[in-house]
Structures are given as structure tokens and as C-alpha cells.
Amino acid sequence: MPPVKGVRMAAARAGVRYKDRTDLLLMTFEPGTTAAGVLTKSKCASAPVDWCREALPHGAARACIVNSGNANAFTGKAGKDAIDKVAAALQDKLSCQAHDLYMASTGVIGEPLPPAPILAQIDTIVAAQDADAWEAAAAAIMTTDTFPKGATRTAKIDDATVTINGIAKGSGMIAPDMATMLAFVATDASIPPDVLQTLLMMSVRDSFNAITVDGDTSTSDTVLMFATGRGEKHEAVRRAADPRLKDFREALDAVMLDLAHQIVRDGEGATKFVAITVKGAETAHAARRIAMSIANSPLVKTAIAGEDPNWGRIVMAVGKAGEAADRDRIAVRIAGYPVAKNGEVDPAYNEPVVARAMRRTEIEIEVDVGVGRARSTVWTCDLTHAYIDINADYRS
Amino acid sequence: MPPVKGVRMAAARAGVRYKDRTDLLLMTFEPGTTAAGVLTKSKCASAPVDWCREALPHGAARACIVNSGNANAFTGKAGKDAIDKVAAALQDKLSCQAHDLYMASTGVIGEPLPPAPILAQIDTIVAAQDADAWEAAAAAIMTTDTFPKGATRTAKIDDATVTINGIAKGSGMIAPDMATMLAFVATDASIPPDVLQTLLMMSVRDSFNAITVDGDTSTSDTVLMFATGRGEKHEAVRRAADPRLKDFREALDAVMLDLAHQIVRDGEGATKFVAITVKGAETAHAARRIAMSIANSPLVKTAIAGEDPNWGRIVMAVGKAGEAADRDRIAVRIAGYPVAKNGEVDPAYNEPVVARAMRRTEIEIEVDVGVGRARSTVWTCDLTHAYIDINADYRS
Secondary structure, three states: OOOOOOOOEEEOOOOOOOOOOOOOEEEEEEOEEEEEEEEOOOOOOOOHHHHHHHHHHHOEOOEEEEEEOOOOOOHHHHHHHHHHHHHHHHHHOOOOOHHEEEEEEEEEOOOOOHHHHHHHOOHHHHHHOOOOOOOHHHHHOOOOOOOOEEEEEOOOOOEEEEEEEEEEOOOOOOOOOOOOEEEEEEEOOOOHHHHHHHHHHHHHHOOOEEEEEOOOOOOOOOOEEEEOOOOOOOOOOOOOOOOOHHHHHHHHHHHHHHHHHHHHOOOOOOOOOOEEEEEEOOOHHHHHHHHHHHHHHHHHHHHHHHHOOOHHHHHHHHHEEEEEEEHOOOEEEEEOOOEEEEOHHHHHHHHOHHHHHHOOEEEEEEOOOOOEEEEEEEEOOOOOOOHHHHHHOOOO | OOOHHHOOEEEOOOOOOOOOOOOEEEEEEEOEEEEEEEEEEOOOOOOOHHHHHHHHOOOOOOOOEEEEOOOOOOOOOHHHHHHHHHHHHHHHHHOOOOEEEEEEEEEEEEOOOOOOHHHOHHHHHHOOOOOOOOHHHHOOOOOOOOOOEEEEEEEEEEEEEEEEEEEOOOOOOOOOOOOOOOEEEEEEOOHHHHHHHHHHHHHOOOOOOHHHOOOOOOOOOOEEEEEEOOOOOOOOOOOOOOOHHHHOOOHHHHHHHHHHHHHOOOOOOOOEEEEEEEEEEOEEEEEEEEHHHHHHHHHHHHHHOOOOOHHHHHHHHHHHHHOOHHHHHOEEEOOOOEEEOOOOEEOOOOOOHHHOOOOOOOOEEEOOOOOOEEEEEEEEOOOOHHHHHHHHHHOO
């Protein structure tokens, strides 16, 4: 990944929980950097999510610190105290204000986060700031992830070429609700905070909010975006709908979707990447709900793991979603092949052919629910023995 | 299980899908038997569910036929035709009307149900009707169940002693929504159909509607109840709230809860029976939603399988339920031991003791969400490798 002008970063080994790997990331931003964020809707949000919620209205950012191994969620006053200590040390070191700082933590929930190992690394990690450390940054925020996740695009705003970089982590407890696991996106474009916030929220809807691994929504879901304004100069932009941002919006959507797909591909225990499209729904919201009902069904997900084109379970999941669907007009296609239409098996259905297609690692399921014109696509993975192994291990 | 006066039954081997076992049940009722039923809310309900929905308003029953191995769901016109053929044969043989017949099917979804094997058994199964065949009846309706499920109680109405028998099947695709998998309850009490319907709906709420195995709601959920009025004579009852029905209501609730618990104990792959109580919620509905969010969380269920008192995942599931909860007042008890209070680890928490308690096969989880006085209990099981084995098998 290329550098983004105005952004530097470094990873360090604080040893909060993991040994022999980096578990701390500090990103720093040039003065004038704007910030936007989308946070979990969980009623039990983590302490760093609370912190970000207070900082975001100020719209500015000078630094973002992230630790892996401990989510600092459900940690009560001790959790808030730990954050305040880290923030005080960073404010002092970077000569900035509290609301210029962003924080995120990921890992085990319910255990106090000890601030000491993080505080001990502040001097080192500030001194090590480097523009060319995106891969190291992505690696430092991993938990059960099996590979670091990053994406990059360039876009034109007028004649200026700007860069958008993003990193993300996430593998289990993935069912984002207006937010997702940790993702950090930075651009060197110059975007006011209100515009940046709108662009980010629009982009989250069909990327991070359209994926699920296990239907479990994290306490710590956080997507933060920073715009440094230190890239090629362009005229000021004042609203998200500005046609001059078309290329930027598309590039941002591409980065976000790329990161979201990487999270699904790295879903705990996943062997298949599954795209589920529901069409013919009454509204886009209904299409999304039906698609998520299919994507979260343990019976559909185990059938996919078993490479069984079990359309009956897909129909079951349509039925339980509670949204309008015409049972007698439902059509199902798997991997592009017709499976069912008009509420029963399609005469053209060729089970050996479809079963063979399900051996692929990427599978598309398309369901027409026969009541309207709205559609939605979500992405998920299969449910395998490895998911159980990863999560039934004592305090994984 | 004792006989219920006015009810006879027999099982037969139609060989619809399973060989070397019974897969067909016919129950017959004396004239004057009343009927009540609660059916799935699935938008893709099966053909027999449609049939029952039409018959129920008549409130009378002469027979109930059930097959296992094929759910006759998502089978279009062929599914309706199969039902009509079986109904015609039964009407002819039993000299009754269409709306005196009830039907249920359970098994694979999306494959046409061939009526011929069932029609071939009608003469035999009618001739074999016997008052003392409840165990055989429970066995005939099993699919992935590992044991037949039955429950019986007696109750007093005035001085009359009446009997309530129930059988059920269900092991996977269990997340009843105002109904459940198949359950059939019969009593020799004399109860008008509207009263019977009210009693049944009240009883379903905290029994079948309070269990979940995998969060997947069936296309075929059906609870039917029949009252023959052929037991000891009692004065007529005219409303469900009649204080003379107190003992009957309690006995009915006990039968229903017993059957519902048997389904959870036989949850696909289950090794633990888990009771989850949420208290301190704003409303009973909110308490139920939070409890179900915990009960359906794959991360909570795998932690229970791993015998890990991972309260962090319980709090995650509280957070994602979307109902009011005060993160900083949440308290969690596992197997009666304090784990968390006031939004953080309880100082009294003793991990080795709680981890040892989790080795039990019956585990209670109690969560106080700290915002009100409403409570709800639901029952679920753990998520194990065996669930994957059962459901990833080709067209299990």
C-alpha cells in the first residue's frame, strides 16, 4: 500500500495479551486532518467506542491509537480510567487536545485493560512514526484474523489525484449494525468533516453493513476515516453530493467493499465466500432483511459447508425473515443455475450440475421473492467445524 | 403414557423417505372433539400448515394425519394435490368432512410429497387404531430426533379428573415464532374450541415460543390440541379465564413446557441444556428479545460447548439485542455463581469454580440488565461439532 500524505504510523509490542507479535498501532495525522466515524449500535459499547462518540462531533484528528488482545468492553470504571491515562500521555506527547484523539480496542470482552504496557510504549511508538507502514499497521490490529486486511484506491477530484487507504480487522462476531469491526480509512484529499461523515455513512451501508459471519454484533465495531488534505490540491468540496466527488465516492466504496469482503473471506472457519442477492422484494430494507436471514441461518451455512444445494433451507430462511414474499412465486438460483421457480423445483434443475458448482470457493445465491422490485446483496461465509474449534476453545 | 378417552391412533410404515421405521401417524377422535392450533408465522408455510389454517375456524376434529421424512413445503401445486388426495381418502374412510381433518408433515423441504405410499396405508392404519399407542405415535413423527417426546398430566375440573397427553418432535430448525415444530396434545376434558384455542395460545407463549436450538424457524411449525370430552363428566366451561380451569391450565402448561424442554434437550448436536433468564428489563417483550439474543448467539453457544464462562460474549449478545440495557448496571450469574455486576467483573467471581460448574449438563445463566422489573426465561442448547455433522451432510 502506498503512503497517504499527512498520515504516519507505527506498530509496537505492548504485550497486552499476545506475546511475540505487535498489538499496538498509533497513527498520527498532520494538523487540519478531518475525521468521520461510524460506531456500533450495541447497547453495551466498549469504552473506546464511548470515547470516539464524544470526539467525533469536533471533526478533527491528530492521532488514533488501537490495541488488539483486549476490547476494553464491559470493564466499567477501570476501562474508562485506562483510556484516560493513555489519552493524557498522548495529549502530552503530541501537544494536542483530547478530542483530537481516537481510540479503538479489540479482543477479549470483560477483562480490564491494563494501561501500563501501552503507556510504556508511547515514547517508542511516537518516535517510530513512518509514512510507509500500512502493512505493519494492518497486522498489529489482528485478533483471530488469519491475514492482515488492507485496500487502496486513487481517485480524481478535479485534476487532483488523491489516495484512499484502508485497513480492517475482523473474523468472528461479525454482524455489523451501522458499523463493523475495526476499520481505519485515510485519504490525502481535503474533505470537511460533515461531508466526510456523510460519505462514510453512505459507503458503510453497502459494505460493512452488508456482511455477516455469525450474526453476532460486536461491542467494539468502529470505522474511522481521516482526511489529511495534504495530497494534490483541489478546490474545496462542500457537500457529499457534489458531482466532483463522484470518482472519490466510487473509490471510497471500492476500498470499503474490498475491506468488508476480506473480513468475510477470513470469517472464522470459513471455506466459502458467499454472495446472497435478494430481488423482487417490496423495499430495499425488506430485501436486506431477507438476505441477512439467509446469510445468518446456521442451516443454510452448514448446507453450504456440506456443498449441498439445499434450496429448502433457503426458502425456510426467506419465510422466517418476516418480510413480504410470495411463496408461490419464489425463484432460487445457485451459482447461476436455476433451482426453483414459481414456488417449487425448477423443471430445469440439474442437481449433479449444481452440486458440482457448489464445490467452488465462491458461491452466488440469488432469490427472487416475487412481490416487488427492490434488491439487496449481502456477503457471508459457511459454518464449519473450524468455527466451533476457534470459539469453543477456552476464552479464545 | 395413559390413554386419553376418545382418542385412538396407530403408526405405519409408508416409506416416504425412511425405510425400516414408522413414518406415518393417524390419530382419530370421537365425534364432538374440539380442536385448537397454533401455526408457524413463516411466510413460506408448508401445504399442511395452509390446510390446518383453513380447518381450525371450524373448531372440530375427527382425525389428524402426520408424516415424517418430507415436509411438503415449497412444493407448489403438487404439494396441495398430494394433501387433497390424502384428505379425500380419509374423508371417505372415516365418513367425515374436510374441515374435520388435520395434517402435518415434517422432513426435507422443497421435494414433492408422493401421496401414493400414504394412500396405500390408509386402510391398514385406520383398522389398527388403538387407544394405547402414544409411544408409537411419538416415534413415528421423529426426523433427526434421537428420542421420542411425550408428556402427560392429569388435572381436576370441578371433581372430574381429566388427562392431558402430548407428543412432539423437533431437534433442528427450532426457533418457534408463535408456534413450533410438530406437537400434538389431546385431553378428554370437554372444552369449547374458542376456549381451547385461548388456552393453547397462552401456553405456547412460555413453552414452545421460549425455546431455540439454532434460530431457524420452520416452514412447518404446528401445535394442535384436541379435546374429546369423553373423560369424567364436568360442568361446561365457557371461558379460558374460568377459575375452575386453574388446575387444567397448570397441567397444560406443564405438558407443553415438558415437551418444549425435550426438544431443546434433543437439539441437534446438543450436549448442554441451558436456561437463560433475563431480568431487570423494561418490558417482558424486551426481556424475551434479550434472552433470545443470548440463546441464539453462536459465540455464546460455542463458549458453553467449550465450558468457558465467557461472560463477555453474554454481554455482547445483550448489546446486540437492541433493547434497553444499562451497561454499567448489568449483572451476570452463571450456574448460580456471581460473575459480573455493575458492568464489570464481580469481585466475588471465582473462575475455577464457575468453570467447574459449566461441566454440568444443565446450566443456568441469569442476566440483570438493570433498567426495569420485567423478566423472561428461554431455553437453548450449546453449538457443537455434531450440529455441523448433522447439517452439513448432503440433504440431511
